[in-house]
Amino acid sequence: MANNMTDTITKPDTNNDSTSPQQNGNTAGQSWFERPIPGIKQQLTAQLTAVETEPSTKCSSCHSIITNTALIFNCYVCPHCDHHLPMSARERLNWLLDQVEGELGQEFTAKDPLKFVDSKPYPNRMAEAQTKTGESEALIVLYGKLRNLDVVTCAFDFRFMGGSMGSVVGDRFVQAAEKALADRVPLVCFAASGGARMQEGLLSLMQMARTAAAIERLRIAGVPYIVILTNPVYGGVTASLAMLGDIHLAEPKAMIGFAGKRVIEQTVRETLEEPFQRAEFLLEHGVVDEVVHRHQMIDTIYRLLAKLCSVPNVDV
Ligand SMILES: [Zn+2]
Numbered sequence: 001m002a003n004n005m006t007d008t009i010t011k012p013d014t015n016n017d018s019t020s021p022q023q024n025g026n027t028a029g030q031s032w033f034e035r036p037i038p039g040i041k042q043q044l045t046a047q048l049t050a051v052e053t054e055p056s057t058k059c060s061s062c063h064s065i066i067t068n069t070a071l072i073f074n075c076y077v078c079p080h081c082d083h084h085l086p087m088s089a090r091e092r093l094n095w096l097l098d099q100v101e102g103e104l105g106q107e108f109t110a111k112d113p114l115k116f117v118d119s120k121p122y123p124n125r126m127a128e129a130q131t132k133t134g135e136s137e138a139l140i141v142l143y144g145k146l147r148n149l150d151v152v153t154c155a156f157d158f159r160f161m162g163g164s165m166g167s168v169v170g171d172r173f174v175q176a177a178e179k180a181l182a183d184r185v186p187l188v189c190f191a192a193s194g195g196a197r198m199q200e201g202l203l204s205l206m207q208m209a210r211t212a213a214a215i216e217r218l219r220i221a222g223v224p225y226i227v228i229l230t231n232p233v234y235g236g237v238t239a240s241l242a243m244l245g246d247i248h249l250a251e252p253k254a255m256i257g258f259a260g261k262r263v264i265e266q267t268v269r270e271t272l273e274e275p276f277q278r279a280e281f282l283l284e285h286g287v288v289d290e291v292v293h294r295h296q297m298i299d300t301i302y303r304l305l306a307k308l309c310s311v312p313n314v315d316v
Helices: 002-023 038-053 068-073 089-096 122-133 167-183 198-221 261-268 279-284 294-308
Strands: 056-058 065-067 099-104 139-146 149-156 187-193 225-233 247-250
Touching (some): 065 068, 089 139, 089 187, 089 294, 139 294, 198 225, 225 294, 247 279, 247 294
Parallel strands (some): 149 187, 187 225
Antiparallel strands (some): 056 065, 099 139
């Protein structure tokens, strides 16, 4: 009896002591606002860490945050608003080519003949751009295969001093054109540039004539040259190699022109409306042959080249 009595007295006490903190979520000794709310609070912290750890990019059009993995899988097109985000030159060429066989023009390096200094010396600016992009110049030339076609391709990297055309860009473009001419394979160029590079003065302006002469040699030999105008293309690049293609494609809403909107407005003393210098506006006015969504770009380039190179059994 005595044992039973102690059991019945002590058992409820021990049970209460041991079970109450577990069942009530350790509320003993805590005020009401310190009590954890398991479902909500844990979920919130989990979401925050996922966003913090995954590298992501903000869409410049709709401002939504997109993970870089999702962007790469979607060819740098925003999945929310279809805005075409910029691609680096190397990414673009690796995306276009099924097989890369080699690169041209790596031996050329920029000189500083004018000893040009603006807010900083030209060699310092070059070194900064090289560190930022991992590239040695603003134009990348790769050759290889697009499906069953041999092609020479080049692309401007706008992150490298605004994709500006200096003497090395001219050297590389001419070398690409000479390779296309020697092998009699098409040349494809993705243009994205602010124009000629002011730090090289007249030398950069001379590249307009050099590249135009190289394209003329392709035209005489009947070697196809296709230009894809991406956002933005301006200045000396528009005035030379970007407007001398056999076919001009453009990405949606790309800004394409010679002088910028503000300069023209100041010159003609008129306000220019929004579609001005957009790819769609230029398509209506016959400057561009077709505005192509990035998801259809590779297929469109291939079909055009196959037609120009008379490849049989390709539906154009
Ligand atoms: Zn967007």
